[in-house]
Amino acid sequence: MKRFLGFVKKEFLHIFRDFRTLIILFGIPTAQILIFGFVVSTDIKDAKVAFLDLSKDEVTQKISDKICSSGFFRRAGDLENYDEIDLVMKKGKAKAVVVFGANFGVDLISQNKATMSIIADGSEPNTATLITNYLTAIVTDFNREFAGSSLSDNLLVQPEVRMFYNPEMKGHFMFVPGVITLILTLICALMTSITITKEKEFGTMEVLLVSPLKPLQIILGKVTPYFLLSFINVIFILLLSFFVFDLPVKGSLVLLLAESMLYILMSLSFGILISAISKTIQQAIFISFLGLMLPTILLSGFIFPLENMPEAYDWVSAFLPPRYFIVIIKNIMIKGTGFLYVWKETLILMIMTTLFIGLSVRNFKLRLQ
Amino acid sequence: MQKIIEASDISKRFGETQALKDISFSVNESEIFGFIGPDGAGKTTLFRIITTLLLPDDGEMKVLGMDSKTEFKELRKNIGYMPGRFSLYQDLSVEENLNFYATVFGTTVKENYDLISDIYSHIEPFKKRLAGNLSGGMKQKLALSCALIHKPKLLVLDEPTTGVDAVSRSEFWEMLKKLKQYKITIIVSTPYMDEAMRCDRVALIQNGKILSIDNPEKIKQGYSRKLFSAKAPEKYKLIDALRKYPETITAYPFGDSVHVTFTGDKYDSSIYTYLGKLGINDAVISVTEAGIEDRFLELMNKAE
Amino acid sequence: MMKNRVIIVRNLVKRFGKFIANDNLSFEVYEGEIFGFLGANGAGKTTALRILSGLSEPTSGEVIVAGFDAKKQPEQIKKNIGYMCQKFSLYEDLTAKENIMLYGGIYGMSKTLIKERTDELLDKLNFREYGDRLISDLPLGLKQKLALSVAVLHEPKIVFLDEPTGGVDPITRRQFWEMIYETAYRGITVFVTTHYMDEAEYCDRISIMSDGKIVALDTPAELKRQYNAKSVEEVFIKIARPKP
Structure with missing residues (x-):
């Protein structure tokens, strides 16, 4: 055990002594979150919104005024029928169209409930989301005002959001x-792959192999610091996205962390x-780059939606x-779903992890080639 | 006397290359045993087999009485190994390197300090310095300290003096000599012929074969001819002329002179006339003692 | 007879910040000479070599190589020198012939001249059968010989050899030194840097560097006599004690 701890200590020294490693560990996550958060999603101001008001009553008037006076939106015109929606969007005259159904105001007063639609231009997912x-x-x-000061759980006006061109909003x-x-x-x-090959390249692995350290100890000693650091990183990213972007974890945090551990182990x-x-x-x-990073970025649904991929890529991505x-x-x-909704994926990851651990232990040589 | 290493008919092949061919030798306790040969002769492969890092294709390797194939786990605990490129963590300090190796081998620096104190004292003033920032000689001493820290019975040093300055090299050999009192057996490889003289016994190795094993003095004496040294300011002309001289067997440049052998192990004054005709008037020829390198050359020529 | 001086160095100083890599060096190298430039790693050899070959500018002092000023005419110097170090001189993934062509081209030699020299060279080295082989497939000794031949392909005035013969077998090494002798005999000055002291014995004159200074400069025989030593190595140990 003492040997093992000595080994882990050495690994931490390597990590904290190398500026580049530290940057990769903490600089890159921060940079990526911030870049994706701020740069990619631009702030909206005076976004053009068109209205299709089939009801034309007092309530719809109030809502549309409220929207246009918010400072975020500018009225891009009023439409007469549904066909015009596509037209204004294609021409880029509006980023979104708000549709009030017929009898909107009557419904709201009589049934305490009315439906409106928000149709956004999904070709720019980030803007559309915003x-x-x-x-x-x-x-x-508006609902709050309408219902007086008492907060009601069920929305009185239920906006129904629809996306044009990218219906499920994969960028969300x-x-x-x-x-x-x-x-x-x-x-x-x-x-991990770098730190182990580094020992090979610098010849230190030869001495480690000759030492009484067991291969498992060498592997675990190499891996433990990275396991801890990655875990800290996950928490760090979650905190960052919570505090900077108000993005909370809707589901179980414990489950999320447990799944992260599984994935860390796999990697x-x-x-x-x-x-x-x-x-x-x-x-x-x-x-690592060819076999892991590029596929992660390109094929795993991170940037490009899986649904839009040719079938062959989908097959590749299944692995x-x-x-x-x-x-x-x-x-x-x-x-915010629970384990029941992710058990299949979890099982697949578990199988893959077992496979990789098995393979890597088998391939870790006690001797040189 | 106990045999520390017994190797019989060791062969190893990497694809097309025959790295070692039927190598047999034995090393005695507390001996400094040297493997002398150029790059690619098979020294590193042999050392890796001794340290159980490689398995031979053929033959048997017994180290400290244990089989390097089956009893490698026990064996590894008793070997101190210093690979060709000093096995140090460049980004760790002198102290951290030493402590790390001590922990890995299940000991502490304190416990065996007396063994390394002689060597380590040279670098101790710089113990906070990163190993990567040390000079070659200092790295070498640190690597030796690390290899010794668990008090191994056998010390395996693969080219410990390559790339190290002359002063450090000579200090290093002094240190090895002192280790004898702790009954540590040392095998060491080197491409420098002159270092052979520092070993108790040496094996000359070339193309995966051992050309000769003996104590260095005897190897030198094995030189079969009388050796002459010829000097002249224009060395290129001198070598060329000597090669063309009918009585010459071999002629090789050797430092500031040319080492020559003649048929019948003698020459007469006619050689001066011969050289004079070729415009070399100030040549001096004298008898000289063959060095280990001369013997190596002779053995190499014979082997071809 | 006044010998032609091909390298003249006077009061050369090279600083990197506070660190003085070359501390007031002065020496001369004569035409056709084999000049050994010795010192431990870090003694300042490489820095000096870079300045002499026009790759780096001296902080102060005068450096004249092949008749050109290292400060003002480094490009002229580069045209008139050859350079070889054991590891990087040849492209491992090109054949011997391709390497020769490449270097000939770099030094602006005409196609016919390159072809002529290539044939000449391959014959001289008994290299015919190896001409179309990749460098990586050649034994170390052959690589070295080829590297030296390539370095002097354009008939430079001076050739710099950086640690040329480490780790080769004694026969190859002697053959290599014979080639160096021949190069010098042809009038090309050979400037060898090395930290292998036994190589120094083969040189006409040697200088020993320690801590950025030249601490000795003479023929090996004279240095051995002065310091009452059997070998240059002993001389070196007596005068150059390196810092950690």
Whole structure:
């Protein structure tokens, strides 16, 4: 045990002594969250909204005035029928269209309930998300006023959000789950594979092998610091997205962290596997990037929606662990679903983890080739 | 006397390359045993087999009475190994490196300090310095301290003096000599012929084969001819002329002179006339003693 | 007879910040000479070599190589020198012939001249059968010989050899030194840096550097006599004690 702890201590020294490692560990996650959060989603101001008011009553008038006087939106015109919606959007005259159904005001007063639709231009997912969020917020505000000071649970006016061109809004805050996945993959797989191959390249592995350290101790000693650091990183990213972007974890935090641990374990074992096959640091980096980072970014639904992919890519992506992990955290974090909704993905990740651990332990040589 | 290493008919092949061919030798207790040979002769492969890092294709390797194939776990605890490129963590300090290796081998620096104190005292003033910032000689001493920290019975040093300055090299050999009193057996490899003289016994190794094993003095004496040294300011012309001289067997540049052998192990004054005709008037030829390098050359030529 | 001086160094100083890598060096190297530039790692050899080959500018002092000022005409110097170090001189993934062509091209030699020299060179080295082989497949000794031949392909005035013969077998090493002798005999000055003291014995004159200064400069025989030593190595140990 003392040997093992000595080994772990040494690994921490390596990590904290190398400026670059620290940057990768903490700088990149921060930068990515902030870049995706601030740069990609621009602030909205005077966004053009058109109205299709089929009711034309006092209530609809009030709501549309409230929207246009909020400072976020500008009235882009009034439409006469549904066909015009597509037209104004294609021409870029409006980013969103608010539709009030016929008898809106009557329904609201008689049934205490009315439906309106918000149709947004989904070709710019981030802007569309923001616009619909703002619009929804304004409508909620209206509800509150309408019902007096008492807060009612059931919305009186229920905005129904629809997206044009990108109906399911795949960009919707996907970046946080995506960044978590990317960071975990990067730290665990890439960094572990680098640190082990580094020992090979510098010849220190020869002495470690000759020493009484068991291979499992060497592997665990290498992996433990990264396990802890990745875990801290997950918490760090969650805090960052909560405090900077008001993005809470809707589902169970414990479940989310447990799933993260599983994924960390998977990436670590993958990293060890990479280091078992590569002889130099360059090779390790190359394999990690080609085999893991690029697919994570391109094929796992992080940037490009899986649904839009040709079937062949979909098949490839079925073998990529990040794909499942993104689904898991998306479900827990954003949709707030429980374990029942992610058990399949979890099982797949577990099987993959076992496989990688098995392979990497088998491939970790007691001797040199 | 106990045999620390007994190797019989060790062969190892990497794909097309035959790295070692039927190598047999034995090393006695407390001996400094040197493997002398150029890069690619097979020294590192052999050392990796001794340290159980590689398995031979053929043959048997017994180290400290244990089989390197089956009893490698026990064996590894008793070996101190210093690989070709000093096995140090460049980003850790001198002290941290030493402590790390001590912990890994289940001991403490304190426990075996007397063993390394002689060596470590040279670098102790710089113990906070990162290993990567040390000079070659200092790295070498640190690596040796690390390899010794668990008081191994056998010390395996793969080219410990390569890339190290002459002063440090000579200090290093002094240190090895002192380790004998602790009954530590040392095997060491080097491409420098002159270091052979510092060993108790040496094996000359070339192309995966051992050319000769003996104590260095005897190896030198094994030189089969009388050796002459020829000097002249224009060395290139001198070598060329000597090579063309009918009585010459071999002629090789050797430092500031040319080492020559003649048929019948003698020369007469006619050689000066010969050289004079070629414009070399100030040549001096004298008898000289063959060095280990001369013997190596002779053995290499024979092997070809 | 006044010998031609191909390298003249006077009061050369090179500083990196506070660190003085070359501390007031002065020496001369003559035409056709084999000049050994010795010192431990970190003694300042590489820095001096870079300045002499026009890669780096001296902080102060005068450096004239092949008749050109290292400060003002580094490009002229580069055209008139050859350079070889054991590891990086040849492209491992090109064949011997391709390497020769490449270097000939770099030094602006005409196609016919390159072809002529290539044939000449391959014949001289008994290299015919290896001409179309990749460098990575050649034994170390052959690589070295080829590297030296390539370095002097354009008939430079001076060739710099950086630690050229580490780790080779005694026969190859002697063959290599014979090539160096021949190069010098042809009038090309050979400037060898090394920390292998036994290589120094082969040089006409040697200088020993320690802590950025030249601490000794003479023929090996004279230095050995002065310091009452059997070998240059002993001389070195007596005068150059490196810092940690």
